[in-house]
Amino acid sequence: MxxxxxxxxxxxxxxxxxxxxxxxxxxxxxxxxxMFSHTNAYRVRLYDAADGQPVCPWTYEPRHGFLNSVEGLDDLVRYLEEEHGRRVVGEGVALLPFTSVRIAVRGGRVLRA
CATH class of the missing domain: 1.20.5 (Single alpha-helices involved in coiled-coils or other helix-helix interfaces)
Structure with missing residues (x-):
């Protein structure tokens, strides 16, 4: 007992x-x-470089990819250019473990702003 x-x-x-x-x-x-302390994500506003129209990244992202890394955004920018012929520019923020960093999309690359 x-x-x-x-x-x-x-x-x-x-x-x-x-x-x-x-x-x-x-x-x-x-x-x-x-699981709670090491997440990566990004929030970004993308625009078509040719006509300035907004481009929604979630239209092209996989449905399960809502917390994606900056490398994932770089892959998305490259995918949009290679597969859809859309060159995009934009600005946003990358949420990294313990910090956040401002980022910019210019010339088909993701850069630290």
Whole structure:
């Protein structure tokens, strides 16, 4: 009986500790969940360089790719130019682990603004 109670208390304590470490500690600290602290994403406004019309990147992105890296944006810019013949320009922000960086799309490349 004592072993069962001790195991239940230790199990409950471990679950509480995991939830607390996962949700209540700053990202990057020991034991934090990388799922929450190491995401990459970008938000950008793209325009066709020829006529200035807006280009929605989500029309060309895979449906599961809503948190994509800057390298993914570079691939998208290259894909638009090579496959669709659309040269795009734009500005936005890249969300990197623990920081954000302003970016620009110029000349078929993603650059730090």
């Amino acid at each position: 004592v072993d069962t109670v001790a195991a239940a208390v230790l199990g409950a304590g471990a679950v509480v500790w995991l939830v607390w470490r996962g949700f209540c500690t700053p990202p990057g600290s020991f034991g934090s969940w990388a």
